Amino acid sequence: MNVVTGEEMHQIDRYAIEEIGLKEELLMENAGLAFVNCILPLLEKKTDRVAVLIGVGNNGGDGFVISRSLLEKGYQVDVWLIPPLEKVKGTAKYHMEVFAKCGYQILNFENFTYEHFLEKLTSCTYLIDALLGTGIRGSLRSPYKEIIPAVNKLDRTVISVDLPSGLPSSEVCEVEEAIKATYTVTLQCPKLSAFTYPAREYYGELSVVDIGIPRLAINEISNERFLWTEKDVKRTLPVRKPSSHKGSHGKALIIAGSKTMTGAPVLTTKACHRLGAGLVTLAIPDVAHEVVASQIIEATFHLCSSKNGEINDTHLSDKQLKDRYDAIAVGPGIGRNNTGSFLKTLLTDFQKPIIIDADGLYYLKRYISTLRTRGGATILTPHSGEFAFLINESIKTVEENRFSLSKQFAMQHGVYLLLKGPNTIVTTPTGNQFINPTGNSALAKGGSGDVLTGMVLALVMQQQDLQPAISNAAFLHGKAADILTSHGFSPLSVLASDLVEIMPQVLDRF
Numbered sequence: 076m077n078v079v080t081g082e083e084m085h086q087i088d089r090y091a092i093e094e095i096g097l098k099e100e101l102l103m104e105n106a107g108l109a110f111v112n113c114i115l116p117l118l119e120k121k122t123d124r125v126a127v128l129i130g131v132g133n134n135g136g137d138g139f140v141i142s143r144s145l146l147e148k149g150y151q152v153d154v155w156l157i158p159p160l161e162k163v164k165g166t167a168k169y170h171m172e173v174f175a176k177c178g179y180q181i182l183n184f185e186n187f188t189y190e191h192f193l194e195k196l197t198s199c200t201y202l203i204d205a206l207l208g209t210g211i212r213g214s215l216r217s218p219y220k221e222i223i224p225a226v227n228k229l230d231r232t233v234i235s236v237d238l239p240s241g242l243p244s245s246e247v248c249e250v251e252e253a254i255k256a257t258y259t260v261t262l263q264c265p266k267l268s269a270f271t272y273p274a275r276e277y278y279g280e281l282s283v284v285d286i287g288i289p290r291l292a293i294n295e296i297s298n299e300r301f302l303w304t305e306k307d308v309k310r311t312l313p314v315r316k317p318s319s320h321k322g323s324h325g326k327a328l329i330i331a332g333s334k335t336m337t338g339a340p341v342l343t344t345k346a347c348h349r350l351g352a353g354l355v356t357l358a359i360p361d362v363a364h365e366v367v368a369s370q371i372i373e374a375t376f377h378l379c380s381s382k383n384g385e386i387n388d389t390h391l392s393d394k395q396l397k398d399r400y401d402a403i404a405v406g407p408g409i410g411r412n413n414t415g416s417f418l419k420t421l422l423t424d425f426q427k428p429i430i431i432d433a434d435g436l437y438y439l440k441r442y443i444s445t446l447r448t449r450g451g452a453t454i455l456t457p458h459s460g461e462f463a464f465l466i467n468e469s470i471k472t473v474e475e476n477r478f479s480l481s482k483q484f485a486m487q488h489g490v491y492l493l494l495k496g497p498n499t500i501v502t503t504p505t506g507n508q509f510i511n512p513t514g515n516s517a518l519a520k521g522g523s524g525d526v527l528t529g530m531v532l533a534l535v536m537q538q539q540d541l542q543p544a545i546s547n548a549a550f551l552h553g554k555a556a557d558i559l560t561s562h563g564f565s566p567l568s569v570l571a572s573d574l575v576e577i578m579p580q581v582l583d584r585f
């Protein structure tokens with residue numbers, strides 16, 4: 076499913092109308108009817124009053140179709156036109172006229188006192204927000220500037236059309252004032268701001284409805300940003316053949332752990348096994364072997380020499396790097412007190428996929444110039460702090476520009492970048508971006524990233540195409556947290572090891 080900016084959506088609309096010949100009146104009719112179909116289950120009783128707030132543009136035009144459809148179905152609807160009648164133009168005007176010719180009444184905001192307007196809104200159970208859509212520019216102006224905070228204070232169920240009014244549709248860092256929706260029904264394509272914070276918090280629960288814009292129009296304009304959905308996972312997750320053997324599912328090497336971080340290698344290894352890796356070897360510093368090995372029975376071990384309780388040299392021979400492993404994950408719990416020169420050797424000598432996480436990313440900064448010329452694919456899995464360190468920016472800058480900075484970095488260094496956080500983004504070396512919809516704050520706990528690394532490693536070995544492998548790992552990781560929190564686990568109490576334990580039930584759904 077394509078994710079677009081407001082500008083891209085506008086161009087898509089234009090393509091559908093001008094190149095394909097669909098009438099804008101028809102698209103607006105489709106939009107209004109699809110919106111109503113989507114919200115009907117939310118409207119409990121026909122006696123509950125609904126107010127539709129209509130703005131000056133085409134978002135307001137959708138509001139007229141919605142109002143007409145709800146009235147035809149027997150709902151009690153107050154239809155509020157906020158601008159003066161004569162300001163409504165084009166397709167919105169057409170649908171306003173159709174609405175009026177059906178014999179329905181329009182309440183014009185300018186004919187009421189502000190107090191009376193608010194009093195009438197207070198008597199409604201549901202407010203439909205068709206004030207402003209993707210056409211908003213700059214700071215809110217009157218009377219929206221006054222109406223929007225007042226609506227937020229009413230504490231009613233607010234359902235926004237396309238996006239909460241006042242919110243920009245692109246990557247936004249600050250929100251001045253916008254409708255705080257309970258639900259948002261987005262038309263055709265989710266807008267980018269639905270996946271950036273704090274804008275996401277204004278959307279409430281998000282649904283997407285099809286309004287009949289042909290796929291060709293969407294692909295012509297925007298084919299580089301997508302939501303990775305359950306359907307995509309079902310389509311791409313590897314299927315085990317009855318005749319397969321352990322060698323068919325990849326031989327993984329995990330380089331992880333140190334004397335003081337013995338849990339990380341355990342979590343990464345178990346997660347890798349749980350997602351179907353055929354064989355896993357865990358390379359750990361000799362000083363951590365006893366503790367780590369006592370917790371893992373499925374893996375084999377490779378012992379590295381240590382200094383300061385951390386890996387100093389992996390002692391992996393050229394032949395081992397050439398023939399023995401199909402992919403390597405390096406970084407969870409390796410510490411930062413040595414030179415990390417073994418990472419440079421891996422980057423240059425290992426010609427297959429490498430996943431670099433956690434402290435591995437810390438060492439990577441020293442050898443970053445080797446990425447471009449690597450023989451195999453490189454997958455980096457930083458959180459905002461690790462990414463900020465890699466690119467010499469502040470965490471705030473990263474969090475405000477997640478899409479643009481990760482795209483720039485992935486293209487510049489020729490890597491797959493999985494930028495963690497709510498709505499993790501996977502960016503390919505060519506700059507395509509795939510947004511993960513699963514996961515919740517239960518994941519904000521030490522060790523959950525180590526689990527993800529093992530999952531990415533397992534799937535990268537089992538799928539030819541790396542982007543689906545990486546996105547599937549992020550999806551299933553988040554899904555594990557979602558299943559736990561919807562089945563009696565408080566987000567406070569979910570452990571990283573619970574994610575590994577629940578994985579069989581997660582996979583059972585796909």
Ligand SMILES: NC(=O)C1=CN([C@@H]2O[C@H](COP(=O)(O)OP(=O)(O)OC[C@H]3O[C@@H](n4cnc5c(N)ncnc54)[C@H](O)[C@@H]3O)[C@@H](O)[C@H]2O)[C@@H](O)CC1
Nearest residue numbers: 088102103132133134207208209210211212214215216237
């Ligand atoms: N064009 C199409 O084919 C379709 C468009 N649709 C709807 O149309 C919307 C986009 O329509 P528009 O481009 O008319 O945009 P809006 O409905 O967001 O209205 C834009 C207008 O609002 C006013 N405005 C802009 N910024 C403002 C600010 N900061 N403060 C106060 N007023 C401001 C200006 O008068 C501007 O012309 C979409 O969000 C969607 O709901 C749907 O009807 C489906 C079809």
Ligand SMILES: Nc1ncnc2c1ncn2[C@@H]1O[C@H](COP(=O)(O)OP(=O)(O)O)[C@@H](O)[C@H]1O
Nearest residue numbers: 495496497514515516518519521522523524525
């Ligand atoms: N609020 C949140 N909502 C959704 N996912 C989250 C949230 N906070 C963290 N996560 C996810 O949890 C994981 C944390 O990884 P990371 O910070 O590397 O943990 P650690 O290094 O402690 O194992 C990532 O996959 C991240 O996307």
Ligand SMILES: [K+]
Nearest residue numbers: 207236238240
């Ligand atoms: K809106």
